[in-house]
Amino acid sequence: MTEGTATMELESALERHRVELTGYCYRMLGSSFEAEDAVQDTLVRAWRSHSTFEGRSSLRSWLYRIATNVCLDMLAASGRRARPMDLTEATPLARAALSPRPDSVWLEPVPDARVLPATADPAEAAVARESVRLAFMAALQQLPPKQRAVLILREVLAWRASETAELLGTTVAAVNSALQRARATLAERAGRADEASVSDPLDEEQSRLLERYVTAFEGYDMEALTALLHEDAVMTMPPFDLWLAGPADITGFMATLGAPCAGSRLIPVRANGLPGFAQYKPDPERGGFAPWAVQVLEISAGRITGFHCFLDTARWFPLFGLPLRLEA
Structure with missing residues (x-):
């Protein structure tokens, strides 16, 4: 085998794991952009040190070990990401004000295609989708980083306790203890808002x-x-920390501060295992429609339970492969 052929085969072998590694790093970090950076760092490190890879574990396990270390290093230098409802109380419509916070505060959306590998197993696909939904992601961010890694590896990726212990350089007993504590923390946060149920493909009612x-x-x-x-x-x-509860305040806001969104156009997207839309609102200066938000919807029992608008269009629209303008 020539050196060029070996290089191409290694590149191809590493690249085959990109989507699942991005999903793992996204669950760990809560940021779509940081996840992509973490995966790129992982693949570069793997490339540079592949000559020292002795094959005692699979290439996949080795990549997850590198990715875990990259994520733990990144988490040590940053705070937890959150949703607005994790930081403040709901704001009554009469006191609604748009106060932005830095990008690093917020749990970020992600396109399904970047984090959900193709699989023929419906049960596996369902677990993967549920594990990137916004409510579950927000709960994950409440866990200490190593507990987070244990929960994802054991509950989402179905790794054995012994495999997880080897990856993290710890014992099976420590892994089982961390998993038990992580489950308890998530159970405390469980509620109706975490029970959004969306079929893939969407059922007729949805x-x-x-x-x-x-x-x-x-x-x-x-x-x-x-x-x-x-x-x-x-x-x-996001990036505003305002959040509203109940149909009256939501539609009241849309009819007042949100009135410039009247006449918008929506393009379907899939984000976080949920249905969503790219919203373009009328552009009074140039005509046509300008990008305004990526909307992610949570649905349960035939109603919309969550209506999440991510407004940083310069970041989100390119990530989702969306045009930055619609003509009239």
Whole structure:
């Protein structure tokens, strides 16, 4: 085998793991951009040190060991990421104000295609989708980094306790103890908001709900939108720390501070294992439509329970492969 052929084969072998490694790093870090940086660092380190890889474990296990160390180093230098409802109380509409916080504060959305590997196993696919949903991701961020790694490896990726212990350089007993503590922490945070249920592909009821949502939103019909929202629905708008609870405050905000969104256009996207839309709002200066938000929707029992608008369009629209403008 020539050196060039060996190089190409190594590159191909490493690249085959990119999506699943990005999913792992995203769950660890809560940031789509940091996850991609972590994976790139992992693959570079693997490339540089491949000559020392002795094959005592699989290439996949070795890559996960490198990725875990990269993520733990990154987490040691940064704080936990969160959703607005993890930081403040809900804001009554009468006191609504848009106060931004730095990007590093927020749990970030991610396109499904970047973190969910293709699989023929429906059960495996369902676990993968559920493990990147916003509510579960927010709960993960409450765990200490090593507990987080243990939970992801054991519960999401179905690694054996012995494999996880070897990867983390610890004992099976320590892994089992960390897993028990992580499960307890997540159980404390569990609630209706964490039980969003979305089929893949969408079932008939969910598809109709989304069709009605698009019609209501593009028509800016607050009465129709109210009928689609669960009584406990929440709306968030990172990078602003404001969040609203209940259909009255959500639609009240949209009809007042959010009024410039009237006449918007929505393009479907898939984010965090959930349905979503790229929102383009009318551009009064140039005509056509300018990017405004990536919306991620949580659905349960035939109603929308979460309406999350990520507003940093300069970051999100290129990440999702979306155009930065729509013509009229």
